[in-house]
Amino acid sequence: MTLRGPSRVRKSKTVLLTGFEPFGGETVNPSALAVRALDGRVISGWRVVAAVLPCAFGGALAVLEKQLRAVRPGLVICVGQAGGRAEISVERVAINVDDARIPDNAGAQPIDRPVVARGPAAYWSTLPIKAIVAALRARGFPAGVSQTAGTFVCNHVFYGAMHLLRRRRGVRAGFIHVPWLPEQAVRVIGGAPSLPLDRVVVGLEIVIATALETRRDLRVSEGQTE
Ligand code: PCA
Numbered sequence: 144m145t146l147r148g149p150s151r152v153r154k155s156k157t158v159l160l161t162g163f164e165p166f167g168g169e170t171v172n173p174s175a176l177a178v179r180a181l182d183g184r185v186i187s188g189w190r191v192v193a194a195v196l197p198c199a200f201g202g203a204l205a206v207l208e209k210q211l212r213a214v215r216p217g218l219v220i221c222v223g224q225a226g227g228r229a230e231i232s233v234e235r236v237a238i239n240v241d242d243a244r245i246p247d248n249a250g251a252q253p254i255d256r257p258v259v260a261r262g263p264a265a266y267w268s269t270l271p272i273k274a275i276v277a278a279l280r281a282r283g284f285p286a287g288v289s290q291t292a293g294t295f296v297c298n299h300v301f302y303g304a305m306h307l308l309r310r311r312r313g314v315r316a317g318f319i320h321v322p323w324l325p326e327q328a329v330r331v332i333g334g335a336p337s338l339p340l341d342r343v344v345v346g347l348e349i350v351i352a353t354a355l356e357t358r359r360d361l362r363v364s365e366g367q368t369e
Contacts, residue, residue, distance in 0.1 A: 159216035166198035223297035225320035229336035232289035237302035242294035266305035270317035271360035
């Protein structure tokens with residue numbers, strides 16, 4: 144796919160916040176419900192515009208690219224569900240690979256394909272990831288830096304977003320994974336971690352406010368030994 148940068152696009156005091164439609168046979172996706180709940184909200188003087196992306200390789204980026212052109216955001220935060228994770232995960236890095244364990248919602252299951260042919264191996268999040276984790280924890284949320292957004296549609300959108308925005312200095316962007324809702328987690332025998340929707344919504348508000356208000360990221364260790 145050719146990804147064209149949003150040229151001649153000025154940035155506005157608008158946050159583009161994206162979620163995903165349900166996938167993998169599920170009927171809900173907390174990311175879609177949470178971003179819809181925040182649509183139109185004003186946070187730190189910036190207006191939130193929410194969009195729900197199809198869970199489809201290619202298709203999701205086509206919608207994202209359209210939204211970038213229409214909204215001209217000054218901050219872009221993409222959100223997805225990471226079932227089984229206990230924390231609000233602030234992703235550090237997007238990698239240039241699509242490698243799907245299950246088919247996407249359009250039936251595609253790419254294996255070992257680049258998101259962008261001849262693109263760089265990876266893009267770093269340009270969000271203040273450590274400050275976001277610290278702000279979430281300070282408000283009592285389970286949160287952590289994640290070193291991988293996987294290789295499914297979330298990483299695909301994260302990489303594609305960073306690629307589309309690569310020449311847009313001053314426009315921060317990144318990806319947040321959120322846990323299952325309690326009603327999704329109860330289906331796992333033995334239980335699984337979850338976070339109620341109202342907590343996901345407040346957590347994302349904190350993410351947005353911190354991204355808008357933090358100039359320099361914190362320098363604290365989130366290193367892992369494995
Ligand atoms: N989670 C999937 C794709 C859509 C979503 O919400 C992922 O982590 O790749």
